[in-house]
Amino acid sequence: MKFYRKNILFFGEAILNSYAQVFFSRNKAFALLLLLVSFFDLWAGIFGLISIVTANVIAFIMGFPSVYIKDGTYGFNSLLVGLGIGLYFQPGIEITLLVVLSSVLTLFISLFLQGVFAKYALPFLSIPFLLGLWMIMMASSDFASLGISERGIYEANEFYEIGGQSLVNLYHSIQSYALFDSISIFLKSLGAIFFQSNWLAGLFILLGLLFYSRIAFTLAIFGFYLAYFFYGFVGANINELSYTYIGFNFILTSIALGGFYIIPSLYSYLWIVLILPIVVLITLSSIHWFAPYRLSIYALPFNVVTLLFLYILKLRYKPNAKLLEVLVQHNSPERNLYFLKNNALRISSKGLTDFQLPFIGEWTVTQAHDGEYTHKDEWRHAWDFSITDNFNKQFKQKGNHVGDYYCYNKTILCPADGEVVNILDGVPDNEIGEMNLDQNWGNSLVIHHQNGLYFQLSHFREASFKVKKGDFVKKGDVLGKCGNSGRSPFPHIHFQFQTTPYIGSATFQVSLPHYLERIAKQVVLKSYSKPLKSAKLIRGEAHPLLLQVFNFQPGQKFVLEVVSKPYKNMILPKKNWHFEVKSDALKHSYLYCGLTNSRAYFSVNANVLEFHNYLGNRRSLLYYLYLCCHKVYLGYYTNLSVRTEVPPNLVYGSGNLFVQDFIAPFYIYLKAEYQLKYLNKNEGIISEKIELASKVISAYSNRNHSIKSEITVESGASLRMKIYKKDKTLEIKCGNMQAY
């Protein structure tokens, strides 16, 4: 029973997604609406459904990834072909066979194109549909036993068949409203995507589109009218759009390039202004190419222009931040946009994730990027570190001897995993104030981190290296001792990133993923930034208690128990919530809530637990874990504060977001700030306890969206949380997060 239920759910989702995918969406409600629209023509609807089922079942039997099947990737082209055939031919047993065959053909083309295009990280869009339908259409003159349908030409007849005279009357009365020509053409073009040539279908789809995405909705109208005015401008026959199925090319291209495959922004909108006339040109010319074969061009212009543009974007030598491709597809322009805004810095520092400063305790930046002494020109992206006292002095006593300097002879640790590729030793320490310009870098080593990213540390004490060339070193290993060799008038450590393995290579600009900075008495967690001069930096040590609870390992399972009264509108009425730590094909790890099928994506790097995204049901307890533990430093420092922003779409309700979504590409006014404070801990040797307090403050709207929480972590990997939302309190606990 369970097996069938699971399979029915699986195929149900695959079918619905196949409908929604036509508009790039995975929205179930939108899909149902599209399903309904496709049944405006009963037979077309039926054949469309048959196509989808055929394609998905065959793909499943052949053993293609269930992820893609479920996603509707293999279904939507077949759906379109099925709809097309269903509309062109009279229903019958022969046509059913033809639909099944064409569906399989389209599936094969989809699979082939997926294989080819995947190498270029391009989508295959609706090319399989084009090829599939053209094949059938070209062959159709030979199908003697198939009758060409007249449906779609005499609309009134069809409505009469469905709803009798009253529906026909209703249709005519609506039709007779003085709709603007352009609006009528626009709506018909939208309907044409589902082979419906009446504007009612278009209106339904438009509403569905509005429900699915405000940006896609805006882009649909924007793109169409750009094309419409261009038609008028060049004097082309606008009315052609009203009876051919080509108006949607402008709509789909606009959505695809304005917001779906490219992060929506002012620049993507401006590009649409340039691209849409090109689509019109290709449309006008391609109609002529295909006329001799009596074929419609369907979505050809959309496919050509979209693929062309997406491909050339990937060839850019210097991709700028203004026109960004979507790297992680969330199937909604809004979600792509909000996700990017929240994760851009993290994603841009992908080459360096697990990095910690190369020293123990608190050090000061004595020279930062573009420094006044030596960090200039090719070497401007470097840092010098030294230890200072409360009076910002680097030395005790008179400071005329290297031993007087606090940093001298201090242990230097490896900041990130890598291989020692170069090492130079044997340069003696300088007298204070003198510089060794012959051996500029002093005792230095270069470590290859990964993928061509190197880092160099210089001015070690002579003969203090604990590693040798060729050694693989781990983060935290002892490298050597701070000295005063080379161009170093006072003891300090020079640190730089570079892209070549030589000592003294030109520097390379890299942001540090996470580090602690002390500002007066506050300790602040800084992420993805570059320390400035005089900044007091702390390497930061993880605390075992926080590690036990928050260092989620793939495969780990834990149960959170709701202790307090469960408020129905906060979470589903369930006492024990089972969560599992999983990781997906791209090695992104997430917490998984089986009950609601929700995922909270996270990473733990450099002692920082950071949630990146939440997908699924907001009434899952996982959602509150995502919000309340959004970013946690896994070490304890008194007065440590962690701040970050939570993407608005994961805090606010759809009501609040509705207006924001429209202008999101230009300005985001809905903000949600996350703060985490470290309260005093009872720092005994064994029965230790750490208390944290987090809150999510919505800066714009009322306090309804503010969430506060108290997090208590105790030895034995125990976690207790009290979550306050409005006047409600949710209390949860877990005796042992590491139980499994």
Next chain:
Amino acid sequence: MKKLDYERPIINKVNAGMPDKFGMSTRVPVISHIEGVAITDIMKQFGSPIYVISEPCIRETFQQAQKAFLSRYPRVQFAWSYKTNYLNAVCKIFHSEGAWAEVVSGFEYTKAIENGIPGNQIIFNGPDKSREDLERAIKDGAMIHLDSLDEFYYLGELAHKLDKKANVGLRINLDAGIYPKWDRFGFNLENGEAWNVLNRVMLHEYMVLLGLHTHMGTYITSVNAYAVATRKMADLTNRLFRKYKYELKYLDLGGGFASKNTLKGAYLPGSDTCPSFDDYAEAITSVLLDSELPPERLPLLILESGRALVDDSGFMLGSVLANKRLADGRRATVIDIGVNMLFTSFWYDHEVLPTQLKSEQTENTTIYGPLCMNIDVIREAVQFPLLQRGDAVVIPRIGAYNMTQWMQFIKLRPPVLLIDTDKQIHLIRKKETNEQFNAMENVPEHLKG
């Protein structure tokens, strides 16, 4: 015109020109202010003799020590050695800087609790732990450092009765290449006793082994001894891990760091010869980081330093009672500070300094205390300026041990002042009175009346 101060006549060899093998003539330093407060003002208000403790000095020394270790090793915890100075105000300064408490008796334990230190931040050392002490320590979750097998058995029984696991550390004595070897405390490493007891504790139903403790001695001027001891302790920790896959929570390297005082018989002054916190820290932490202990599970390093943290912040103020010439012709000066209140004068050649100098001349002098006992000698021989009766003297670096080992002998104990970071003076221990002293006594009925 004011009358010039009287200066007694002395005979000194003229020593002009180039310095000979005896060096230059002695120059006596002067301490006129403590943390900016004039000593004359203090003595006018509070009398003589009197102890003065400088809060800024304590804090600065502690921060220096902490920085020396924390810039070399990520996880360091100081535990204030109560016996060094358990005046509540002093303890509270250390606790406010983040120090835990290290106690060696039930009396000190109670003091620590009353100073607001939770049981799980108390290290309970020492050979004398009574039944009540142990029961309380078990309940509080204090770190009980076992000193002997008898204590091990006794603690086991008590924990069993209470049905609560005791948090246990093991005091270990070892050969670090220095003399004397303090083998009277804890279990010996080299003869295998420590390993034997470690195994027993690991297998004990009512004990949790949290850490290892060693304390090699006191006033240890050889940092290498710490390196040797640390290496042995780290090896033992690894051996334990290999056998039980058990990670110790801490390694307690004890104290024993020398202060800048000069030991009796030392050739050079302590301020020139004693290692700094950085030297000790370097020896200990570099061994730990170089050991087999993996970087991600380094144990907490606990230090119980007392003397080196507090000695510099204590001053004793007194005044000259009399000048004499002894039978052999030597000069003697009697001051009102005696060995009953300056116990450390048995170990150190304390500096005795004037608060102001009226002349540059000095004379070889013996400085006696006020007690009517022959042993009451503060300095056997010192080049001392020509002070007169009533002149003030200052003895610096007396913060450690004197305010705990002081005696009510012949005289009552003097008061203790604290100068805080805002130069405010606080009386943190009143002068003892006859009433208080007599209140402790009980005269049997037949002797009354």
